[in-house]
Each structure stands twice: as C-alpha cells, then as structure tokens.
Amino acid sequence: MPGIYIHVPFCKKACHYCNFHFSTQLQLKSDLVAAICKEAVLRKTFLQETVDTIYFGGGTPSLLSGSELEILLNTLNEHYTIAPNAEITLEANPDDIDPKTLNQWHQAGINRLSIGIQSFFEEDLQWMNRAHNAQQANHCIELAQTAGFYNLTIDLIYGTPGLTNERWKQNIETALTLGIPHLSCYALTVEPNTALDVMVRKGTKEEVDADHQAIHFNILTETLQNAGFEHYEISNFAKPGFRSKHNSSYWQGNPYLGLGPSAHSFDGHVTRQWNISNNPLYISSLQQGIIPFESEMLTMVQRINEYLMTSLRTIEGISLNFLEKNWGEERKQEVLKAAQIHVVQQNIQLQEQHIILTAQGKFLADGIAADLFVE
Known part of the structure; x- marks a missing residue:
C-alpha cells in the first residue's frame, strides 16, 4: 500500500x-x-x-x-x-x-x-x-x-x-x-x-x-x-x-506522495514529481493554489535500473522472475551476464532465482548495482 x-x-x-x-x-x-x-x-x-x-x-x-x-x-x-x-x-x-x-x-x-x-x-x-x-x-x-x-x-x-x-x-x-x-x-x-x-x-x-x-x-x-x-x-x-x-x-517500488518543500512523489509506475526546494516560494505558491513541482516520465531503462539499485540493497535481493515478468527474458539475461564476474568474486550469489549480496558484497553494493545496470 x-x-x-x-x-x-x-x-x-x-x-x-x-x-x-x-x-x-x-x-x-x-x-x-x-x-x-x-x-x-x-x-x-x-x-x-x-x-x-x-x-x-x-x-x-x-x-x-x-x-x-x-x-x-x-x-x-x-x-x-x-x-x-x-x-x-x-x-x-x-x-x-x-x-x-x-x-x-x-x-x-x-x-x-x-x-x-x-x-x-x-x-x-x-x-x-x-x-x-x-x-x-x-x-x-x-x-x-x-x-x-x-x-x-x-x-x-x-x-x-x-x-x-x-x-x-x-x-x-x-x-x-x-x-x-x-x-x-x-x-x-x-x-x-x-x-x-x-x-x-x-x-x-x-x-x-x-x-x-x-x-x-x-x-x-x-x-x-x-x-x-x-x-x-x-x-x-x-x-x-x-x-x-x-x-x-x-x-519495493510502491507509490508514495511527498508533501512539503523538496519532497518527492512517485505513482508506482513511471511518473516522478519533486517540489521546489525553497520555503518562501513553496509557501507563496500554495497560498495561490499552485503546487510548485516538476515531474518526469521514467523510461523503461530508468525503471529497470532503479529496481536493480534498490532491490539489490535488500535481504531479498533482485528477483529474476520479476525482471522477466516486467521487462522480458532478454533483459533478465543481460543482468545475469553482468552479474557473473561478481559471482566469481563472491560479491553476490544466486539463490532460487534471486541475486543476493554476500557479506563481502554488502559494502560494495552501489558499485555492484552500477555494473548490473542495463543500457
């Protein structure tokens, strides 16, 4: 929810x-x-x-x-x-x-x-x-x-x-x-x-x-x-x-609403919004009934890479079944191929269709995720 x-x-x-x-x-x-x-x-x-x-x-x-x-x-x-x-x-x-x-x-x-x-x-x-x-x-x-x-x-x-x-x-x-x-x-x-x-x-x-x-x-x-x-x-x-x-x-990529200056929102699909980071302008805009925000529509590649970044940091890891269901077999195989070097280096392991960080890999999480990013 x-x-x-x-x-x-x-x-x-x-x-x-x-x-x-x-x-x-x-x-x-x-x-x-x-x-x-x-x-x-x-x-x-x-x-x-x-x-x-x-x-x-x-x-x-x-x-x-x-x-x-x-x-x-x-x-x-x-x-x-x-x-x-x-x-x-x-x-x-x-x-x-x-x-x-x-x-x-x-x-x-x-x-x-x-x-x-x-x-x-x-x-x-x-x-x-x-x-x-x-x-x-x-x-x-x-x-x-x-x-x-x-x-x-x-x-x-x-x-x-x-x-x-x-x-x-x-x-x-x-x-x-x-x-x-x-x-x-x-x-x-x-x-x-x-x-x-x-x-x-x-x-x-x-x-x-x-x-x-x-x-x-x-x-x-x-x-x-x-x-x-x-x-x-x-x-x-x-x-x-x-x-x-x-x-x-x-x-988990669920939708959330951000209220207040600099707060971010996400609709759970492709739309991200963020409010202006200026207190007086935020207040004066709302006094006029205007929400001072910008927005962007995330591309498929951005959505995949965000999923890789956030899920890899969790105990459950990256779900290969989720990747395939949402973005196809080709994208799943692309991530698996990129993961192989980190499997060899024992930074990650494959468990029941999940890519999970090892204890050694946890301190290197951001760099490993970047290596898995699709283009």
Whole structure:
C-alpha cells in the first residue's frame, strides 16, 4: 500500500555533513504547516488506495508542536483513506524529547519514533555539530520508552575520522543495552557543498577513509547479527517484526506522495514529481493554489535500473522472475551476464532465482548495482 512523506525543512542548527533541504530560520513554521495542508488537499487524487504509512522527515520534524502535528494528521485523515493500523513515524532529535512532548505526539497519532542519535559520545556529536549532547542521547530513549514508544529506531553514523573501532562498538552496544529494536546506520559521506566538504577541502577536517569505514561496517553487521537483528537493507537492521514499513515500501517500488518543500512523489509506475526546494516560494505558491513541482516520465531503462539499485540493497535481493515478468527474458539475461564476474568474486550469489549480496558484497553494493545496470 502507498505511503505519505511530509518534509519539515527546519533545524535548530546545521550539522556539518547534512545536504538535505532545511533552514535554521523558524519564522515560517506555521505558514509552512498551512501550505502543506493546502498541498495535501490539492493532491488528494494522487493516491487512490488506502495509505499504510505516514512519515514526518526533514529537517527536524520534532520542532513542530503537538497542535501542528495534529493539524497535519487531521488534514490527511480528512482527505485520504488512512489504514487503522497505519505506521506513523516522526523523526526526532534528542534535545526535543521530554515527557510533555512525547505525550503530545502520542495524542496526535504518532506511533513510531526515529531518533537522530548519531553517537552516544560527546566528542563525536561536537565534531558533527549536533544540537544535542551525549547525556540527552541516552536519556531521550529511556523517556520515549517510559512514554510507551516501543517501536523505536535510531540513526548512528560510522566511519568518521576520529571514531575508533572500540568507540564504534560501544555505540552499538549502548543501543542494544537500551533495547532499541531497529537501527539505521550510515557511513559518513562528504556531500558536495556541505560545511564538511568545505572543511575537508581546506584541510581543517580529515578526509573519510574507506578502509576505516569497511572495518566499522563489519563490526556493525557481526555485532547486530549476533544480537538477533535482521540485516534487511544495507543500512537497516531490525528485530523480527520491527522493519520500517515506510522505507520498505520505497524499496519495493510502491507509490508514495511527498508533501512539503523538496519532497518527492512517485505513482508506482513511471511518473516522478519533486517540489521546489525553497520555503518562501513553496509557501507563496500554495497560498495561490499552485503546487510548485516538476515531474518526469521514467523510461523503461530508468525503471529497470532503479529496481536493480534498490532491490539489490535488500535481504531479498533482485528477483529474476520479476525482471522477466516486467521487462522480458532478454533483459533478465543481460543482468545475469553482468552479474557473473561478481559471482566469481563472491560479491553476490544466486539463490532460487534471486541475486543476493554476500557479506563481502554488502559494502560494495552501489558499485555492484552500477555494473548490473542495463543500457
């Protein structure tokens, strides 16, 4: 079933590594909420099926008040058919979490939290320019669990230049001790035009070391596997029953509606849309009843390659039967031929009509997918 993504483009401060669309100027927050509601009404024909997931991303959605979240969710419930047991996720920063706020989120309808921990160590958080401290990183999880949020996920970042192997393992062990059932763990990347990119080019920050990151990735996968977690997507690990339904829907190619500045939408077939990445222009356009977006029609080759890229990252891998059913025997054989070198190198294996990454291949997923792309 389809999902709805709402982009909340506000943050208290700019993390050095982030390249998402956001602003640290919060004056337009209430105007933006009204504009997103207007967009939701104008787009109500985009999704005809029952909506199974709603995801508040950003930015920092936890900067919204409980009443602003209620306004947004009430609008969606009024104009869309939302499943009674829909997964409704809110991305939150540790410094925004307190008992009163947690209770407001519950009342608004949030039933899953994605908390941007990144690290449980003060020096790492300062290096990233995060808004919270190590004490808040630990305490916020206990507060959330006490408030009844047991469907929790946290983000952790590995491969930063100053992060030792031992401290990285302690980050993972802390998450396990706190009883968190889902982790999203990302290798630090130096994205163009970020503060980190500028610092690296000026020599004030060290460059990322791929070998260092590979060691951290192996520590991560081994530790979580031994703890009973399912490595169901390259960056995502879950206890049984705690996979992210929303993100899994993306990887399965299901339709989704994106609301808010810079948000993307996909009809599940060939049409992709994306909103303008400019808060004032987004707001002023919606005030005039205009949705400021661009769109494209995906070619067959683009659809195949997107399927190869996303499915290869998952535990189920690439389905050869799906390839044949949707794009023909010739395309399936083309992918199989390209895969042979990686089978020999033991980066991938063929299992019951599926191409699946080996443990060795998981750290090379993007490069392997590119080798499989059709032309």
